[in-house]
Amino acid sequence: MKKSHKSLYITTTIFLAIITIIEIRISHWYITKFYQIGLLVSLAILKMASVAYVFMHLYFEKKLLRKILFVPIPLLIYFLLGLVHEAKFEWMIQ
Amino acid sequence: MNNTMGQSIIINKPFGDATTGKLGMWLFIIMDGITFATILLGGIYLRIRSNLWPPAGEILNIPLTSFNTFLLILTSFTMAMALNAIKKNNTKNLNLFLSLTVFGGIIFLTIQVYEYSHFIQGNDNLSLSLAKAGFLGESSFLWSTGVYGATFYATTLFHGLHVFSGVIYLSIILYQTNRGVYSSKNYDRIEIAGLFWHFIDLVWILVFTIVYLI
Numbered sequence: 001m002k003k004s005h006k007s008l009y010i011t012t013t014i015f016l017a018i019i020t021i022i023e024i025r026i027s028h029w030y031i032t033k034f035y036q037i038g039l040l041v042s043l044a045i046l047k048m049a050s051v052a053y054v055f056m057h058l059y060f061e062k063k064l065l066r067k068i069l070f071v072p073i074p075l076l077i078y079f080l081l082g083l084v085h086e087a088k089f090e091w092m093i094q
Numbered sequence: 095m096n097n098t099m100g101q102s103i104i105i106n107k108p109f110g111d112a113t114t115g116k117l118g119m120w121l122f123i124i125m126d127g128i129t130f131a132t133i134l135l136g137g138i139y140l141r142i143r144s145n146l147w148p149p150a151g152e153i154l155n156i157p158l159t160s161f162n163t164f165l166l167i168l169t170s171f172t173m174a175m176a177l178n179a180i181k182k183n184n185t186k187n188l189n190l191f192l193s194l195t196v197f198g199g200i201i202f203l204t205i206q207v208y209e210y211s212h213f214i215q216g217n218d219n220l221s222l223s224l225a226k227a228g229f230l231g232e233s234s235f236l237w238s239t240g241v242y243g244a245t246f247y248a249t250t251l252f253h254g255l256h257v258f259s260g261v262i263y264l265s266i267i268l269y270q271t272n273r274g275v276y277s278s279k280n281y282d283r284i285e286i287a288g289l290f291w292h293f294i295d296l297v298w299i300l301v302f303t304i305v306y307l308i
Contacts, residue, residue, distance in 0.1 A: 006178060013171040020163055027150050027307040037308055044303040048296050055174050055292040062110040065120065072124060076131050083139050 005054075012054040019047050119286045123293050126256075130297050133252060134304055137245040144241045148227030150307050153220070153235055154246070155209060162205050163302050169198035170295040173264075173288045183278035185271060192268045192284075195291065199261040206254050246305060253301050256294050263287055 023043050026036060053059040058066055109117060141147050150156065172194040179187035213220070216234030224232045229239055237247040267287045270276065276284060 009171055009174045013167060016167045023307060024160055040303050040307055044299050047299045051292055051296045055170050056289055064108045072128055079135060
């Protein structure tokens, strides 16, 4: 019989729900836009990684597949840094 | 494994037990992910350049969309449980969890259509919110309501179309389940469909953060 991951799925679902509640709370905080964006994006990445690793079973896949999937990410970060550089951070420190 | 000459052959499986179909879906997910990233980054760029961008919750309904986010997380759980069920050859639970996933997807789409119709029809409260955000004289929030409207509709509509295709995809899998196509030895297509559905959830997490919360 194949291994069941029921408890892992339940834990991940609860974890995702809690993080979502925290995200909604953060969006109402009166803090600098720079910190707010940093927190929200970090939490979103954490949630996305949880979905990919647990629900999409990336954790149980071979390393090579994981490596291939992570190839586009540095390119996207490079592109994003270019955009932020062009804006000279003006919109983040309003 | 031995060949006909009796020599041992080492089979190199760089992707383990992943089938061709599963690898194909992963490849599709990479490409679709890049498309989504382009749309989101394009939106970020337009936001940087735009002078008129309302703060979070000014126009968009965050509580309603938060409910949609929880709903999509729950459907990811039910999809994972559907795969769990077929691995144990439990077609009854597979049917139940797949139905719940499809139902969740339909509710998500219904809420999205409700949100759009509310924006398109417009009302006094919306006019007030739009005026407060700087869109003076606008009574409804459309794709032509500045760069903000165009970005909002392009991003959420593209995601909504993915949910719509996901619902159709899972409905076909559900139909096949009812015809007894799947068993504990034949569930590859369910796993592949599940990958697509989880990807929709994964993308929504980012869309919700960037479009609604930031």
